[in-house]
Amino acid sequence: GAGVSQTPSNKVTEKGKYVELRCDPISGHTALYWYRQSLGQGPEFLIYFQGTGAADDSGLPNDRFFAVRPEGSVSTLKIQRTERGDSAVYLCASSLAGRLVGELFFGEGSRLTVL
Amino acid sequence: LAKTTQPISMDSYEGQEVNITCSHNNIATNDYITWYQQFPSQGPRFIIQGYKTKVTNEVASLFIPADRKSSTLSLPRVSLSDTAVYYCLVGLSRSGSARQLTFGSGTQLTVLP
Numbered sequence: 001g002a003g004v005s006q007t008p009s010n011k012v013t014e015k016g017k018y019v020e021l022r023c024d025p026i027s028g029h030t031a032l033y034w035y036r037q038s039l040g041q042g043p044e045f046l047i048y049f050q051g052t053g054a055a056d057d058s059g060l061p062n063d064r065f066f067a068v069r070p071e072g073s074v075s076t077l078k079i080q081r082t083e084r085g086d087s088a089v090y091l092c093a094s095s096l097a098g099r100l101v102g103e104l105f106f107g108e109g110s111r112l113t114v115l
Numbered sequence: 116l117a118k119t120t121q122p123i124s125m126d127s128y129e130g131q132e133v134n135i136t137c138s139h140n141n142i143a144t145n146d147y148i149t150w151y152q153q154f155p156s157q158g159p160r161f162i163i164q165g166y167k168t169k170v171t172n173e174v175a176s177l178f179i180p181a182d183r184k185s186s187t188l189s190l191p192r193v194s195l196s197d198t199a200v201y202y203c204l205v206g207l208s209r210s211g212s213a214r215q216l217t218f219g220s221g222t223q224l225t226v227l228p
Contacts, residue, residue, distance in 0.1 A: 004158070035218075042202055042218030043159065091158050104216070106158025 002026075004107035006092050012113045013082055021077040021110045025094030032075050033104060034067055035091040043091055049075060082114045119203045124223040133190045135222050137203030140184050148179060148186045151202045153221070159202060163188070190224075198226045 005024040013019055025032050030051050035043035045059040052072045060066075064082075069075040079086055089111050093104040120138040127133045139148070147166050151159035163170055165177040165186070176189040190197060200221040 040220070042221050045217065093158065103161050103164070104159075106160065108157055 004092055004094055004105055006090075006107035006110050008110055009108065010111045010113075012115065014115050015082060015084060017082050017114075019079045019082055019112060021079075021090050021112070023075045023077070023092030023094075023107060025073065025075070025092070026105055029094035029096055029105070030072065031095045032069060033093045033095075034075070034077050035093065035106075037089045037091055037109070039088075046077070046090075079112075082112075084114045087112055087114045118217075119205060119219045121201075121203050121219060121222045123220065124225070126225050126227060127193055128227050129194055130192050133193050133197075133224060133226075135188045135190075135201055135203075135224065136185055137188070138185045139203070139205045142183050142205050146205045148177065148183075149204045149206070149216070150175070150177065150188045151204065151218070153200045153202065159218070162201075193224075193226045195226050195228060197224065199224060 004026055007022045011019060023032065032049040034046040036046055037043045046065065047054055047060055047067050048056040049069045052069055054067065064080045066078045067075060075092065077090060089109040091106055091109045093106040095104050118141065121135065125133065125135060147164055149164040150162045152162050153159040163172055163175050163177045165179055167179050167183060170177045178187040178189065186203065188201060200223050202218050202221040204216050204218060206216040
């Protein structure tokens with residue numbers, strides 16, 4: 001597609017529920033990143049994929065968070081047993097392999113609200 | 116990870132040049148300096164990246180002194196649409212080093228008519 005696509009754009013759920021957020025990167029981009037952004041803060045790194053594998057998942061806050069990218073394109077961020085503190089905008093970004101890491105292309109994010 | 120320090124907010128008027136300075140005292144030899152712009156309800160957008168001296172593109176200039184402990188993003192003749200949060204990041208430029216790209220709290224630039 002023309003840009004990074006994220007769905008849903010908004011998700012409201014109840015505490016304890018399971019949530020999936022989807023990211024469709026720019027075609028041909030092998031690197032994919034997930035960030036989380038709370039109100040008034042900068043984006044916080046969660047996980048980075050190079051192809052199908054998670055090259056760096058050190059930003060995932062705990063084992064309730066998991067992300068996959070089975071075919072090296074679309075990625076899904078999964079959050080189990082959601083908590084109110086998980087409420088944030090979840091941003092996905094992609095970039096070309098071999099390009100400067102600084103040139104990340106972000107989607108518009110998925111706003112998660114946990115009641 | 117190199118930590119960055121930026122002003123929390125800045126105000127300017129339309130048509131003026133705006134300079135936003137970022138401090139990164141512990142920048143590493145291989146680190147590049149990257150600036151992003153973010154509008155409300157949108158993801159950050161890459162503006163410019165540099166290693167040393169001066170880099171210019173169609174929207175901004177980036178000035179980096181010889182010691183590289185700071186950098187200045189220069190926006191010429193700003194308009195109301197330049198109102199946004201601007202982030203300075205430092206980190207490795209090679210693929211596989213995304214963990215090094217850490218966003219701080221950014222600088223809220225408000226352009227007034």
